[in-house]
Amino acid sequence: MPDPRDLSVCNLLLEICQAIARTPDELLIGTEWHEEGASLTIHARRDDLTQIIGTYGITIEAIRALIRGIGMKSGRRYSVYVEQ
Numbered sequence: 001m002p003d004p005r006d007l008s009v010c011n012l013l014l015e016i017c018q019a020i021a022r023t024p025d026e027l028l029i030g031t032e033w034h035e036e037g038a039s040l041t042i043h044a045r046r047d048d049l050t051q052i053i054g055t056y057g058i059t060i061e062a063i064r065a066l067i068r069g070i071g072m073k074s075g076r077r078y079s080v081y082v083e084q
Contacts, residue, residue, distance in 0.1 A: 006076065022047060039078075041080075
C-alpha cells in the first residue's frame with residue numbers, strides 16, 4: 001500500500017510533465033512502490049520525451065532535483081526515470 005505522500009508526489013510529477021508535453025493526454029506515470037519511497041517512470045511519445053528531457057537533459061534533471069527535494073523534506077526516497 002503506497003504512502004499518501006507518494007501519491008501526491010506522483011500527481012505532482014504528472015502535472016509537471018503534462019504542462020511540458022505537447023500531447024498531455026498520452027502521458028503516463030508508472031509507479032513502483034517501495035518501503036522507503038517510490039520509483040516513478042515517465043512514459044510518453046518520443047516528441048514529448050524530448051520536451052520533458054530538454055536540451056542536454058537540463059529539464060529532466062531539474063524535475064528529478066525537485067522530486068528528490070520533496071522526498072528529502074518528507075523523509076521518503078523518490079527516483080524518476082524516463083522510458084519510451
